[in-house]
Amino acid sequence: MDALIQFILDGTSLSFSDFAILCSVSLIASLFTAAIGIGGGTLILATMAVILPPTVLIPIHAVVQVGSNGGRVALMLKDVLKPVLLPFLIGTTIGAVIGAQVVISLPTAILQAVLSVFILYATWAPKFNANKPSGKTFFVVGVLATFATMFVGATGPLVAPFVAAYCMQRQNVVATHAMLMVIQHSFKMIAFGTMGFVFGPYIPLLVGLVSFGFIGTLIGKRILNRLPEHLFKVGLKIILTLLALRLMYSAMTSLA
Numbered sequence: 001m002d003a004l005i006q007f008i009l010d011g012t013s014l015s016f017s018d019f020a021i022l023c024s025v026s027l028i029a030s031l032f033t034a035a036i037g038i039g040g041g042t043l044i045l046a047t048m049a050v051i052l053p054p055t056v057l058i059p060i061h062a063v064v065q066v067g068s069n070g071g072r073v074a075l076m077l078k079d080v081l082k083p084v085l086l087p088f089l090i091g092t093t094i095g096a097v098i099g100a101q102v103v104i105s106l107p108t109a110i111l112q113a114v115l116s117v118f119i120l121y122a123t124w125a126p127k128f129n130a131n132k133p134s135g136k137t138f139f140v141v142g143v144l145a146t147f148a149t150m151f152v153g154a155t156g157p158l159v160a161p162f163v164a165a166y167c168m169q170r171q172n173v174v175a176t177h178a179m180l181m182v183i184q185h186s187f188k189m190i191a192f193g194t195m196g197f198v199f200g201p202y203i204p205l206l207v208g209l210v211s212f213g214f215i216g217t218l219i220g221k222r223i224l225n226r227l228p229e230h231l232f233k234v235g236l237k238i239i240l241t242l243l244a245l246r247l248m249y250s251a252m253t254s255l256a
Contacts, residue, residue, distance in 0.1 A: 008208075011201025028040075035223040037163075041068075059188075087136065089142065115155070115158055116245065138166075141158070156181055170224060
């Protein structure tokens with residue numbers, strides 16, 4: 001057992017309790033996201049921020065998000081609305097390239113504040129929610145969200161209002177959002193790899209996080225299928241609002 005623990009933790013600064021906490025939170029976060037559509041990425045990011053070094057945080061979070069959202073896509077592929085994928089993919093490519101060039105120069109607090117205001121507007125503005133976003137809109141969202149995620153990690157709340165406005169059913173919201181997050185975080189993962197980040201020592205942690213995340217997704221999908229549509233929409237708005245306010249609080253704390 002000691003040899004196994006040593007193998008899992010070798011090359012990292014983690015303790016076994018850190019490893020267990022992160023895997024447990026990964027399960028809870030994936031359950032929550034599969035049931036409500038959003039929020040899990042921010043929860044796991046906040047937990048990682050307490051345990052992992054800052055230089056490791058964003059790249060590792062990207063891999064976890066690819067695995068977690070990939071599990072949701074695998075289980076709900078038929079619910080993904082495909083017309084938005086190509087424009088978002090093109091925008092994501094551009095956003096990742098730009099973000100990789102300026103990742104160390106832009107104040108994160110300013111970006112957090114701007115994102116929080118926009119998320120609140122996109123979540124609650126009646127006119128915004130009444131208009132179905134176009135492919136051009138998802139292209140722009142792909143550029144901005146991927147650029148932003150290089151700094152703040154979890155930008156699912158920025159994409160979610162557009163997905164919610166585009167989709168008619170809650171299953172479409174969760175599945176399509178998951179696919180867009182796979183695209184976004186895959187490009188972010190590649191960007192950090194080309195910038196020289198070494199993922200090797202964290203592979204056992206990543207396997208644990210993705211595995212426990214998939215278990216959470218299986219449970220969350222059952223909750224989603226039993227959740228009434230109107231409760232899903234109300235819950236999604238509440239979670240997006242809380243996440244936006246959390247972003248604003250982080251920005252104000254950093255700027256104070």
